[in-house]
Amino acid sequence: MNKENIAGIKSRFFEDISNSQTEKSLYDVKVKYVGRNGELTKILKNLKNLPPEERKEIGPLANRARHEIEKAYEERKKELGERIDWEKEKIDVTLPGKKEEIGSLHPATLVYREIEKIFPLMGFEIVEGPELETDWYNFTSLNFPFDHPARDMQDTFWIKSDKKKLVLRTHTSPVQVRYMEKRKPPFRIIVPGRVFRNEATDAAHEHTLHQFEALVVGENINVGHFKYIAKLFFSAFFGKKVDIRLRPSFFPFTEPSFEFDISCTVCAGKGCPSCKNGGWLEIGGAGMVNQNVFVSAGYPRNRYQGFAWGFGIERLAMMKYKIDDIRWFESGDLRFIKQF
Amino acid sequence: MKYSYTWLKELSGTKKSPKELAELLTMRAFEVEDAKTEGKETQLEISILPNRGHDALSHIGIAREICACEGRKFILRSNLRMLLRSNLRKRLEVEIKDKKLCLRYMGAVLENIKVGPSPKWMQEKLLVCGVKPINNVVDVTNYIMLETGQPLHAFDADKTTGNIIVRRAKKGEKIKLLDEKTYELNENNLVIADSEKALALAGVMGGLGSSINKNTASIILESANFNSTSIRKTRTAHNVITESSYRFERDIDPNLAETAAARAIELLEEYGGKNVKTAAISDVYPKKVKPWRIKLDTNYVNKLLGENIPVAKMKNILENLGMKMLGNRVSKLNVEVPTRRIDLKTPEDLIEEIGRIYGYENIQEQALVAEVKTPPQNAKRDFENKLRDILTGLGFSEVMNYSFYGADDIAKCNLGAEDHIEIANPLSLDQQYLRRALIPNLLRNVELNSKHFNEIQIFEIGKKFRKNNESMAEISILNGLLANDSKNPFFELKGKLEALLDNLGHGNTKYETIDPKYKVWHPARVARILIEGKKIGKIGEISPLVAKKYGIKKRVACFGLQIDKLLELEIKEKIYHAIAKFPIVERDISMFVGKDTKYADIASKIEKSGGNLVKEINLFDIFEKEGEKSLALRLKIGSDAKTLTSEKIDAVMKKIISTLEKDLKVKVRK
Incomplete structure (x- = not known):
């Protein structure tokens, strides 16, 4: 059961971060999954309550998922940070150029x-x-x-x-x-x-x-x-x-x-x-x-x-x-x- | 001169319309500038070339041209029998005192004249030619002048002592002429006089005292020939120009006098009154002019024109113009020139006659056969063009100004009049001197353009002129001016000048403060430009006091370069320098310096103490505060041989700083 849960969390997380367009919403996504009360955090916290057999199987899986999420988060954050807001970049290209002058010959x-x-x-x-x-x-x-x-x-x-x-x-x-x-x-x-x-x-x-x-x-x-x-x-x-x-x-x-x-x-x-x-x-x-x-x-x-x-x-x-x-x-x- | 088409037609027998005639004359003889038709008559305005005033300022002259252009001979009806009379009652005494100034004087006395209007046909012809009819006697003299080109004059014989003396005027001698103005004459003026007084200013205008009026009963008719230069000087000196002086100053044939006299006597006897009678005819002609000969090599004709005109055609053209062929040789023609063609003296003169009548449009174009070679370059012109291209690239526009200005400009610009070259006959006082500098006229340009532009950048390449004792020098100069809203346009202009000189290969230009000789410069903002120790020119601000006198409110910076001096400088061939293989680092130094410490000295100290490790020095900040000047420099430091350690760089900087502190007393901010 937990196994499928982890896979589901991962895929939902990846979908959510690719939908995040700002660092703030990205952070919110991160909190949602790996924050103090995040979905994955809950699983990790619950590990100790699992039978040893199951803990052995789920533990590494959940930990790997957390790493992947952390890494993906960092990558997406970098991506968003380097992204240019084209709307803000917009200029009126019909404005005149900066005045430069070449003189005229007689x-x-x-x-x-x-x-x-x-x-x-x-x-x-x-x-x-x-x-x-x-x-x-x-x-x-x-x-x-x-x-x-x-x-x-x-x-x-x-x-x-x-x-x-x-x-x-x-x-x-x-x-x-x-x-x-x-x-x-x-x-x-x-x-x-x-x-x-x-x-x-x-x-x-x-x-x-x-x-x-x-x-x-x-x-x-x-x-x-x-x-x-x-x-x-x-x-x-x-x-x-x-x-x-x-x-x-x-x-x-x-x-x-x-x-x-x-x-x-x-x-x-x-x-x-x-x-x-x-x-x-x-x-x-x-x-x-x-x-x-x-x-x-x-x-x-x-x-x-x-x-x-x-x-x-x-x-x-x-x-x-x-x-x-x-x-x-x-x-x-x-x-x-x-x-x- | 204005000509009557019908008169020309009568004389020449041409069948051409006025338009066709105008076209023919324009292409073969003289430009017909205008044709005005009214009814059957057309007035043709023909511009007679200056060397043809001898014969062509007359209807006969143009009729002769028309015939020659149409390939015919012109035949003049001779009236000379009018002069051959044995039964004359009186003698007219004529004495020529100066045979150089008067070459011939023919006089005729006509009695029982009845002054009245001239016939209608004569009046009409005069009017077409722009001459106002007056009375039969005066009209005949004018008519004959228009017909033959010989100016005539008629005196009222009863208002003279009855004899003619041609002499130089006495100094201070006065005469009232037909224009009712009194002229004071001198020994250079020739007069027609009688025993008592001057009757006319010879060849220019008759005197009022002896003029024809309605009571005139007998006249002395004059058909004479006067020296052209003397007439020109006289009419210029007295500022009076007449149809007569216009013709005499173009030099006319003395033999024409008899043709005109005969024709005038003929017409006066017909229209001068019922009982008019010729009483005397005199002719004083000390040195008769005879036709002359020119030997013409017919091969030369074709060699100069570049055509193959048959010899028969050449002869035909010359004969139609009134020349005679003596002898029968084909290769060398012996051409006798009629005395009226004073302009024909050399074989080339005859070749021109053949060429124009043959028709220049009939001469075939011929490719020039010449050795293939690269023409030598005009180094100076190429250089000036390079200057123009760089300057326009830097934003300067090219102006061209007059080479003149006035005493007022010399004073305004404090230039000193002594080495200016003066024009003897200036158009106006503000153009009395040749420019000793281009700056005054350029300042005028700044003032003019300030009305329309905030930013003015102009340059002029031209000659300035200077008198050195009695030698006169002409010097090629480039001046560039810059004016905008800046209070200190000097550095903006200097930057552009540096870019120009760098581009020309003079990166090592030095600027040296001077005390300017001419106060056209701002005394505290002017430098001499030195390249390889040679003085090339100046750069500075125009004194605001001078600018103000030209109505300029802006500050104006200006540079001047002597083009020949720049051109003399050796420009080294460009040699490639390897691009630095090892890193170059930037280090900044900020310092407080004394108010009079010069940047040039700081830079040279840095170069000296830093040696070849200092690759570049750039000033990036400068400000003044409480009598102290702060400079911030960025140095580029590196080695061509290795990567410098930071210890090494620090050591170099330390050496530079201590040199600056020690030698120039600067305070480096640490």
Whole structure:
């Protein structure tokens, strides 16, 4: 009889503890079976009243059961102690994250980087020059006649100085001569940098600008090569097929000189408000290097041929990001910069 | 310049619509910027390239271009017979005193003029071109200018002594011009005068005294040529720009004077009154300009353009533009250039003419054939880009500011004007100097952004400029600024700077207190940055007094680094260090130190006394109380060779503590 009782107590105990979800109820279960008046305790207390035969059989059985119960209790207690209350853990995952910030690069830097990624793939070297430039490199060496209107006070910032004629460079082209003085063709370079124009600012005009210029010189470089490279570059820059159109122009340091347009990147040349229905966007100036510029750099006349082209970084950035006012670039306004 | 479509059509014989004509000219010659149609007439606004003001600021010039673009020759009706007369009654005396400034002077006297309105067709053409009709005499001069490009002028002969002297003005000589303003002249200005007085500011504007009015009965008509530079200087000096000066300063052909004079006499005789009569014609032309020649290698044409244009086509294009081919050689053309094309001087100039008329769209793209090579890296630009990437990662945004500021900024930032480079012609007084530091404009950015942001972290990479006696230096600088609600943003910024320099491989940077030369810095919160003993830059708080002047209420921390100096530093190749095999233990030391005891000294004492067993020192607590500073440091101690016993560790700590107590008089809390 007691034998079955013990087995029953054990199985009920195991069932009860697995149903206990708190340490308190677990403890109550333990008390119920092995407490002072527990079911198993009663059997153990009664052992001494049993006949020796039966005591011999039941005693070890009951004692083993108590051990098992104690052990199971400890295990279950540990289990409950390590258990996580998921309900209490609950958070609102839609709350915002803890504020961390990565700064923004200036949009001009972003455009420079795009350009400087593409040209080196075509074997172009990136070259820079000073912003404070001599009259020689900025004008004379580039075949600007002495009475050229660009030398006027209203177009160029001149430096107050008794000795040297210095200007804030009006374009990146002085670097052409600076580079050629040290190097022999063939070469391919690009020149990024800051330039200055003495003009009042408005939505479309800035006195401080960023420019980009490419120069390729060799023995047989021709207009066809320029068209090829320009098309390759702009197609890579805009990530779509772009056509190039040249129109006659005039620059002292190139002959022939061109204005170059690209097929509208919005409508692919069909005509839309972005290109004022013309299908083309004016981008910059270009031309075949004037032989006088080669001579300024110390090359013999008519030994080499090359093309040079330049365009404004802001103009490209304005097209790319649809910026409507050029003055944002030098505004230092984080409401603008943090958008990039 | 504004052109009349119908006038161009009459002269060129084109059959193209205004739209087609605009398209053709834009692609082959000049950009047509605007076309306004009203009834049968269209006004075309054409932007003439600066090197073509010689010949193209005229309807004949554009008509000639249209013909060449359409593959035809332009034929000009010649009027020169108007000038060849033997039966003239009078003589007009013309004297050119300065033959450099006046290259030619043609004068004609016309008598029995009756001033009245000009014919309707003439008035209409003038109006399309934006010129207001005045009277028959003035309108003819304007009409001829628009037609030929030669500015003309008419004087009332009766208001002169009847002769013409072209001379430099006397210093202080005054003249009232047609705009009714009186100008004070000097020796650099050329005037048209008679025996008594100046009649006109040559090539710029006529004088009011000798102007044509309704009572004028006889005129002196002027068709002259003046030095372009002199005209430009004169009109700039007196700040007056006219249709005449605009053309003369672009340099026009002296031979054009006779074409224009003949045409003007023809029209004046027709519309100047019933009895009008030409009484005298004079022409003083000391040095006649003759056509010049350019030798053109036809192979070079194709080599530069990258095309295969047949020689016959090249010749045809040049001839349609008015050039003559001398001789019959095929490989080398001997091209005679008409005197109106002052811009054509070199073979490349002719190649441009061939290229544009041939059509640049007809030139095939050609793949560039070049040696495969890796272009040299631009180390500086790469480095600057690395700085940008790290800084944005640390939360800084990039700004770009003007390279200018004003005397006001120099004063506000206490920079000292003496080494600033001054702009001779600034746009405004607040942009009068080249920036000697990036900080003033960056402070302006802080002020602006304070309105919208609590936390401001910005950086700029740019050039600063400095005058050293007479030499001018341009220095690449990186400045980073941080401002938030903290009363002491220095350490937050310094932490970021340390992260930047660590990442660049300069974990051994030292900071040294300095007495700043420029009071833009907070005098008690600024340090010099030293790497390998070299001064690389500064970090500090901007003086709150300076910040206040910029309207900034926040405390602002700032660092500046010289990019070229950083770039010159040797960056050691990274070498792998074995990860510690033996345990590293942490031990804390807390201590009271004197108010002026520097952390840098404490750290260096610990390093020295602990030797290579001290792997890391970290400050984890700092507070000040009653003039004493409490620091709590956590040291990481271990050996590369073995597991340290606790006795050994205790011995090291004891040595460190006693050194600190002895050398720096700190009180270690036990």
